[in-house]
Amino acid sequence: MASEKMVKEITSMDEDFAKWYTDVCLKAELIDYASVKGCMIIRPYGYAIWENIQSIMDSLFKDCGHENVYMPLFIPESLLQKEKDHVEGFAPEVAWVTHGGEEELEERLCVRPTSETLFCDHFKNIVHSYRDLPKLYNQWCSVVRWEKTTRPFLRSREFLWQEGHTLHATAKEAREETERMLNVYAHFAEQYLAIPVVKGQKTEKERFAGAEATYTIEALMHDGKALQSGTSHYFGDGFSRAFEVQYTDKENKLVYPFQTSWGTTTRLIGAVIMTHGDDNGLVLPPAVAPIQTVIVPIASHKAGVTEKATEIYEKLKKVCRVKLDLSDQTPGWKFAEYEMKGVPLRLEIGPRDIENNACVIVRRDNGEKTTVSLDELETAIPQLLQNVRDGLYQKALERRKTMTYDALSLEEMKDIAENKAGFIRAMWCGDRECEDKLKEVAGVTSRCIPFEQEHLSDTCVCCGKKADKMLYWGKAY
Amino acid sequence: MASEKMVKEITSMDEDFAKWYTDVCLKAELIDYASVKGCMIIRPYGYAIWENIQSIMDSLFKDCGHENVYMPLFIPESLLQKEKDHVEGFAPEVAWVTHGGEEELEERLCVRPTSETLFCDHFKNIVHSYRDLPKLYNQWCSVVRWEKTTRPFLRSREFLWQEGHTLHATAKEAREETERMLNVYAHFAEQYLAIPVVKGQKTEKERFAGAEATYTIEALMHDGKALQSGTSHYFGDGFSRAFEVQYTDKENKLVYPFQTSWGTTTRLIGAVIMTHGDDNGLVLPPAVAPIQTVIVPIASHKAGVTEKATEIYEKLKKVCRVKLDLSDQTPGWKFAEYEMKGVPLRLEIGPRDIENNACVIVRRDNGEKTTVSLDELETAIPQLLQNVRDGLYQKALERRKTMTYDALSLEEMKDIAENKAGFIRAMWCGDRECEDKLKEVAGVTSRCIPFEQEHLSDTCVCCGKKADKMLYWGKAY
Numbered sequence: 001m002a003s004e005k006m007v008k009e010i011t012s013m014d015e016d017f018a019k020w021y022t023d024v025c026l027k028a029e030l031i032d033y034a035s036v037k038g039c040m041i042i043r044p045y046g047y048a049i050w051e052n053i054q055s056i057m058d059s060l061f062k063d064c065g066h067e068n069v070y071m072p073l074f075i076p077e078s079l080l081q082k083e084k085d086h087v088e089g090f091a092p093e094v095a096w097v098t099h100g101g102e103e104e105l106e107e108r109l110c111v112r113p114t115s116e117t118l119f120c121d122h123f124k125n126i127v128h129s130y131r132d133l134p135k136l137y138n139q140w141c142s143v144v145r146w147e148k149t150t151r152p153f154l155r156s157r158e159f160l161w162q163e164g165h166t167l168h169a170t171a172k173e174a175r176e177e178t179e180r181m182l183n184v185y186a187h188f189a190e191q192y193l194a195i196p197v198v199k200g201q202k203t204e205k206e207r208f209a210g211a212e213a214t215y216t217i218e219a220l221m222h223d224g225k226a227l228q229s230g231t232s233h234y235f236g237d238g239f240s241r242a243f244e245v246q247y248t249d250k251e252n253k254l255v256y257p258f259q260t261s262w263g264t265t266t267r268l269i270g271a272v273i274m275t276h277g278d279d280n281g282l283v284l285p286p287a288v289a290p291i292q293t294v295i296v297p298i299a300s301h302k303a304g305v306t307e308k309a310t311e312i313y314e315k316l317k318k319v320c321r322v323k324l325d326l327s328d329q330t331p332g333w334k335f336a337e338y339e340m341k342g343v344p345l346r347l348e349i350g351p352r353d354i355e356n357n358a359c360v361i362v363r364r365d366n367g368e369k370t371t372v373s374l375d376e377l378e379t380a381i382p383q384l385l386q387n388v389r390d391g392l393y394q395k396a397l398e399r400r401k402t403m404t405y406d407a408l409s410l411e412e413m414k415d416i417a418e419n420k421a422g423f424i425r426a427m428w429c430g431d432r433e434c435e436d437k438l439k440e441v442a443g444v445t446s447r448c449i450p451f452e453q454e455h456l457s458d459t460c461v462c463c464g465k466k467a468d469k470m471l472y473w474g475k476a477y
Numbered sequence: 478m479a480s481e482k483m484v485k486e487i488t489s490m491d492e493d494f495a496k497w498y499t500d501v502c503l504k505a506e507l508i509d510y511a512s513v514k515g516c517m518i519i520r521p522y523g524y525a526i527w528e529n530i531q532s533i534m535d536s537l538f539k540d541c542g543h544e545n546v547y548m549p550l551f552i553p554e555s556l557l558q559k560e561k562d563h564v565e566g567f568a569p570e571v572a573w574v575t576h577g578g579e580e581e582l583e584e585r586l587c588v589r590p591t592s593e594t595l596f597c598d599h600f601k602n603i604v605h606s607y608r609d610l611p612k613l614y615n616q617w618c619s620v621v622r623w624e625k626t627t628r629p630f631l632r633s634r635e636f637l638w639q640e641g642h643t644l645h646a647t648a649k650e651a652r653e654e655t656e657r658m659l660n661v662y663a664h665f666a667e668q669y670l671a672i673p674v675v676k677g678q679k680t681e682k683e684r685f686a687g688a689e690a691t692y693t694i695e696a697l698m699h700d701g702k703a704l705q706s707g708t709s710h711y712f713g714d715g716f717s718r719a720f721e722v723q724y725t726d727k728e729n730k731l732v733y734p735f736q737t738s739w740g741t742t743t744r745l746i747g748a749v750i751m752t753h754g755d756d757n758g759l760v761l762p763p764a765v766a767p768i769q770t771v772i773v774p775i776a777s778h779k780a781g782v783t784e785k786a787t788e789i790y791e792k793l794k795k796v797c798r799v800k801l802d803l804s805d806q807t808p809g810w811k812f813a814e815y816e817m818k819g820v821p822l823r824l825e826i827g828p829r830d831i832e833n834n835a836c837v838i839v840r841r842d843n844g845e846k847t848t849v850s851l852d853e854l855e856t857a858i859p860q861l862l863q864n865v866r867d868g869l870y871q872k873a874l875e876r877r878k879t880m881t882y883d884a885l886s887l888e889e890m891k892d893i894a895e896n897k898a899g900f901i902r903a904m905w906c907g908d909r910e911c912e913d914k915l916k917e918v919a920g921v922t923s924r925c926i927p928f929e930q931e932h933l934s935d936t937c938v939c940c941g942k943k944a945d946k947m948l949y950w951g952k953a954y
Binding site: 035041047070075091094095099102109118122137 | 518545595603
C-alpha cells in the first residue's frame with residue numbers, strides 16, 4: 001500500500017509498544033519535547049484535539065449548570081497545609097517558588113498540583129447563606145506535579161486539565177454530584193472518544209488525598225495496561241471543616257457544607273492513541289479529530305479535478321471538519337500522511353470518479369472503501385463518521401472482553417499477571433494487606449470496585465477469607 | 478429610581494475613581510482577592526466575559542491562519558538568558574522555582590513571563606526548510622510577572638492572555654504580520670468592546686525587551702489615564718540569531734527567519750470597566766456580555782405573567798444570550814442587580830404589557846426606554862444590542878475628543894498634565910533625553926507615535942529643536 005514511507009518510520013506495536021507510542025506522538029506531530037525535563041510542547045495538531053475535547057466537555061458541564069472560574073497558579077505553603085491528608089499526598093511532588101524577582105519570598109508558594117485549597121479559601125469568602133448554595137464551579141488550566149518518570153500525555157510534570165469543584169448544602173446532594181460527574185466522564189469517553197470504560201470506586205489505598213470516596217473510569221489500552229481516565233471525589237465536610245467554610249441554613253444554624261471535585265486531563269489524548277492507534281499511526285474518533293475528512297485529488301493535473309475537489313470541499317465544510325490537500329505531494333505520500341495523523345475518512349476524487357459522478361471514501365479505522373455518489377455526500381459523510389465511531393467502540397469493547405480475565409486464586413492471579421495482559425477480575429476481602437500483597441507478588445494494583453458487580457466466588461483471591469466485593473486489578477499507567 | 482440599594486454600595490467615580498473601580502470589580506462579582514498577594518480569583522461572571530473575548534479573538538486569529546499550541550509553564554534560566562535585551566527586561570520581575578518536591582533543582586526555572594524563548598527553542602527543532610514557513614502560532618495561557626503594586630485586571634502578578642508567535646521567511650512578511658495583528662486588535666477593541674483606540678508605534682524607550690519595533694493600541698479611560706490595550710512586536714532576526722534558528726531557503730542557503738509576537742490580556746476587562754462603567758456599576762458592550770438581555774417579570778404573581786415571560790425567554794434564546802430572572806426578589810432589587818452587572822438590555826413584562834401585546838426594553842448605557850410589540854422582539858433585540866454598541870462607542874469617542882489636548886510648549890504640557898486629564902498630543906525631536914525630561918517635569922510618558930500624524934508645529938515640545946513626529950503623551954495605567 002501507499003503507506004510504505006510512514007510504516008518504515010514508526011516502530012510496530014508488537015515490537016515495542018512504548019516506542020510505538022512515542023513514535024506516534026512525534027510523527028503525528030502531537031508533541032515536541034521541551035527544554036524542561038518532563039514537560040512537553042503540545043503542537044497544533046495535538047492541541048486541536050484538546051480543543052475539541054474541551055469544547056464538548058465544557059458544554060456537557062454547562063448543561064449541568066457549572067460555571068467556569070479562574071483561580072491563581074500559586075498556593076501559599078500554609079494554605080496547602082490546612083488539610084492534613086491532602087498536604088501529605090501532594091507535598092512530596094510539588095514545585096516550589098521561593099523567589100520573586102530579586103527577592104526571597106517570606107513564604108514559599110507551591111505551583112498548584114490541584115486547587116481544592118484555593119477553592120475552599122474562596123468559598124469561605126463568598127458562601128454565607130443556604131441561598132449561596134450550591135456552587136458548581138469548573139476550571140480549565142495547567143497543573144504541576146514533580147513526577148520522576150514521565151511520558152507524553154500520560155505522566156508529565158505539567159499537564160492541562162479541568163478540575164470541577166462544587167459545594168453543596170447536604171451530603172446527599174454532594175454524593176449525587178460526585179456520581180453525576182463520573183457518569184458525564186463515562187458518557188464522554190464512550191460516546192465521543194469511543195473508549196469503553198469501567199465505572200467504579202477506588203479502594204481506600206488508591207483514594208485521592210483528602211477524599212472520603214473516589215470514583216474512577218478505567219480504560220484498557222492496546223497493550224493490556226489500564227489507564228485511569230477520569231476521577232470524581234466526594235469530600236464530605238472534611239475540607240469545609242479544615243478551611244472553616246460555614247453557612248447559615250434555613251433554620252438559621254451555622255453548618256458545614258459538603259464538597260466534591262472531579263478532573264480529567266490531556267491524558268485522555270494518550271488514551272485515544274493507545275486504544276485506537278495501529279502500526280500506521282494514530283486513529284482518531286471523529287468527534288475530536290481536527291480533520292474529519294481529507295480530500296485527496298487523484299491526477300490533479302487533469303482538467304476539472306481540482307475544481308471538482310474544491311466544489312466538494314465547499315459542500316462538505318457545512319457537515320464536517322474537512323481539509324482539501326492541493327499540495328504538490330503525491331497521492332501516496334498524502335495517504336500515508338493522513339493515515340499517520342488518524343484522519344477518520346479519506347475522500348479520493350480523480351478523472352474517472354468525476355465521469356461517474358462519484359468518489360471513493362476510505363475509512364481509516366478498518367480500511368473499508370465505499371463509492372459514494374457526489375449527490376449524496378452531505379448525508380453519506382456524517383453517517384460514515386458515525387460508523388467509524390461505532391466501529392472503533394465495538395473493536396475496543398471486543399478487545400477488552402478478550403483481555404479481561406477472572407482469577408479465583410492467588411496462583412491464577414500471578415499466572416495471568418505474568419503471562420497475559422489485561423484486566424483481572426477477582427474477589428477481595430477488603431483488607432489493605434491483601435491489596436499490598438497482590439501488588440508485591442503479582443505486580444497488580446486495584447483499579448476499582450466496579451458498580452456492576454459479579455459474584456465470582458465467596459472468598460478473597462489473596463487470603464481466602466470471606467469476600468463480597470469483586471474488583472478489577474491490573475498493571476496501570 | 479430602583480437602583481438605590483446599589484448606588485449606596487459603590488463609591489462614585491468623581492469621589493474616588495480608584496475606589497469606584499475596585500468596588501465595581503467586587504460588587505459586579507468579577508473578581509475576589511486571593512490568598513497570594515497580587516493575584517486574583519476571576520469569578521464566573523468575570524470569567525464569562527473573558528470566555529467571550531477569547532472566543533471572538535480566537536476566531537479572528539484562526540481566520541488569518543493561526544494555530545493554537547501549548548508551551549511549558551517553565552523556562553530554564555539558561556534559556557531565558559540567550560537573548561540579552563530580553564533577559565534584562567524580564568529577569569527582575571520573574572518568579573523562580575528552585576525546588577521540585579523535596580529536592581533542590583540543578584537549574585532554576587522561571588515561571589514564564591512571556592514565551593519568546595520557548596517558541597524559539599521549539600522553532601529550532603521543527604523549522605528546517607522554507608517549506609516549513611511561515612509558522613503562525615498562538616497560545617492562550619497565564620503568565621507571571623512579579624509586580625510591586627497590583628490592581629485587579631490592570632496589573633496583577635499572574636494574568637491570563639494570548640501570545641501570538643510567528644516565524645517568517647522574509648523581514649517584509651514579518652513586518653506585515655506585526656501590522657496585521659495590530660489591526661486585528663484595533664478592530665476587536667472598536668467593534669466588539671466599543672473602545673476607540675489610537676494605533677501607533679512605541680518609542681525605543683517603551684519598546685518590548687528584545688524587539689526591533691513595538692506597535693500598540695492605546696485607549697483613554699474615564700479618568701483621563703491611558704491604557705495600553707494590546708501590543709505587537711517585530712523582532713527582525715535577532716531572536717533567530719540568538720537561538721540559532723535557521724532554515725534552508727529556495728537557493729539552498731542556510732538563513733535566519735524573521736519573527737513577531739503579539740499579545741492581549743485580561744487587562745481588556747479593565748479597559749471595558751473604565752471606558753463604559755458609571756456610578757451604577759458596570760456597563761458591558763453586548764458582544765462580550767455574559768447576559769445580553771435580562772427579562773424581569775413585573776407583578777409575576779398575577780396570572781399569565783410568568784408564562785409570558787418564559788415564552789419570551791424561549792424565543793429570545795435564539796437571538797441573544799438571555800436570562801429570565803424568576804427569583805423572589807423585588808423588581809427594584811433586580812433592576813439594581815443587573816445594572817450593577819452591566820447587562821445591556823432589560824426587558825420588563827407585566828400584566829398591562831401583556832394586555833397590549835408589548836413589553837418595555839431599557840438600555841443600560843443611556844436609560845432609554847422603548848416599548849416593543851411582542852411580535853417584533855426577535856428583530857428588535859439584535860437591533861437594540863447593535864445600538865448599544867454604537868452608542869457606547871460614540872460616547873467613548875466623544876469623551877476622548879474632549880479629553881485630548883495639544884501642547885506646543887513645555888509650559889503648556891505641564892499645565893495640561895497638572896490641571897486636566899487626558900491624552901496630550903505634542904511634537905517630539907526623537908531624543909530619549911526629552912522623553913525622560915517630560916516624565917520628570919510633567920509626569921507623562923509617551924504613549925505612541927500614532928500612524929495618523931498631524932503636524933502641530935516644527936519644534937520639539939521639550940527642547941525646541943526641529944521635530945517632525947507628533948506623539949501621544951499621558952499618564953498611564
